[in-house]
Amino acid sequence: MSDRLSVAGLIRLWGKTMGSLLSDADCLLTEEEAGSPELHQQTVPRKYVHRASVAEVLLTGWRQVQPDHFILGAQWPRTHSFYRPVAGVHDPLLLAETIRQAGMLLAHAGYGVPLDYPFLLWDVSYQADPARMTVEPTPVDLTIRATCHELRFRRGVLAGMRCDTDIYRDGERLGGGSMRLDCMPPETYARIRGPLLAAAKRPMVPAQADYRGEAMDRVLEPTGEPYHWRIQADRRHPVLFDHPVDHVPGMVLVEAMRQAAGRVAGRRVVAPFGLDADFVRYAELHLPVFVRAFPGPLDENGGRVVRVVAEQGGEPVARGVLNVRPISAEPGQGGRYQ
Template sequence: MSQLHLEHSRIDEDHGVATRVVQGHTHKTNPDEVLLTDWRRTDEHAFVVRAHWPRSHDFYTTRHGLHDPLLLGETVRQALPLISHVGYEIPLGHQLLWHDFRWELAPAALLVAERETEVELHIRCTELKYRRGRVVSMLLTALVYREGRLLACSRTRFAIQDRAIYERLRGQYADIELANARALPPSPPVPAFSVGRSRAMDVALSPAGRPHRWLLRVDTTHPILFDHRVDHAPGMLLLEASRQAAQAVTSPRSSVVVGMDTAFIRYAELDAPCRIHAHRHAVDEAGRRRVLVTAHQHDVEIFTNLVTLVGAPLD
């Protein structure tokens, strides 16, 4: 994804009638973790969704006077089930499968204001595929505005499976109780400061004995990353792990992530070690640093993420 030129883009106010977001449509158990507030349809395959970013958060913490950039990732992640349910009548209980996720933002989008930050996602759904009259996959593009200014964009491709298909494809791994019973215990964390964290419980990496190599640290009791029980490591955990790996590679310089280009290739299972590798990648056309992070399980690549970073402002 090329560098965005966002600073001067604006939109006009849209005064259409909005509908409050139902908590269950975001697939979040804790209502305090729901970022989306309301939505409205603007065309057959277009929507506007509003969200709020709190001034402080237990996990998506404020640093350098900036919101955590992964708030953007979580906002878009919550929009996927919302649009599926309200826009395309996908029943609750169907499974969403992330295929890829690309996003980029301008650092000005992250400045913390005196009150919570309101953002607006202008969403368009394309490349829809149907089976028996129901959507089974789509490409969702979101332009993200703050106070009328375009400050971020994302695009993500995902599939939708009913429970019967999901269970047939996943086999024994679809059994949440069994998957959690077989889950490996959380491995020891690397020092929190080395990956841009202040608490050990939020560290997603464990030492692996080699530079720029780690084990994915999976703590199924984490109240944010495992808001509800699942049968595999969540996508947001992999994004967090890759952010931490990228920041470790660029240490000791403090950095802010401003973009990710992610491919989810296979599920990260709970019952086997998942190895995280990271190395410096060529800078982009704007000279910004990039780190390529990959995850391997059973000696097979299951995830890749090209992370773009800029230097953090001084506190």
């Protein structure tokens, strides 16, 4: 099974990456799309992107241009309390969070999913052009072209969809990605999750006494085995646990994948400019989650593909394929990622 997943993940990741970086001429913004300053004036309501903190809302506007086709605005700050730039490069995981927020916004605002419906994230992927990820003296305004398909409805309400995105900076394609989600009525979610909700109230790990600096951002604890860690995440974290949840959030699992890939690199500073993550089932907060990395060979530019599997109770809960590349010649500057 692992070999099949590895090959499939590599095919998806490299296919998306090559397609995205080589097809800019076919993915240019139209004049109407590029000239939409109203998309960047203020953040969208936080309820649409499932965030409690307004500071964590990256999207700034949206409008529909055709059935199932939308244009969105987003803004990345010059720095972020968690997704911090390294070596003058924006954290690529901002792409994953931007794409996640885009899908959720469109489900609610574009298709009318009630705000009390829980969502289930099945996968998220992105590819970024490193040359267009540099930090500039001002925040980055992004324009997102989004297409929703694989739409499923239940009793007239959206039950699931896939959202594909192309993301532009100053009219040039920075990258793109995709996510798939399901939406369900609260009573259905309670029926599925009910037996485990009481256990979920227990903390994932004991509260840490020293809750400051980069130490609080690390989510992996060594197990003593090579390329093998246990997820240790404090539920007081203001970004990873922005609001109460009854399972390990998908972005915590993505962060664990990123940190695992970073630790494979040792003291070299790398960043994941490509990610393809699948979420197989809920990861419970009160049970241990283990992460194992399978690094591929270094390429001629010092990058590599790292496959990561997260398991709970001996069964996979999430799988990822990351394309990591070096971003600095200075060793030891990767902070929590090493």
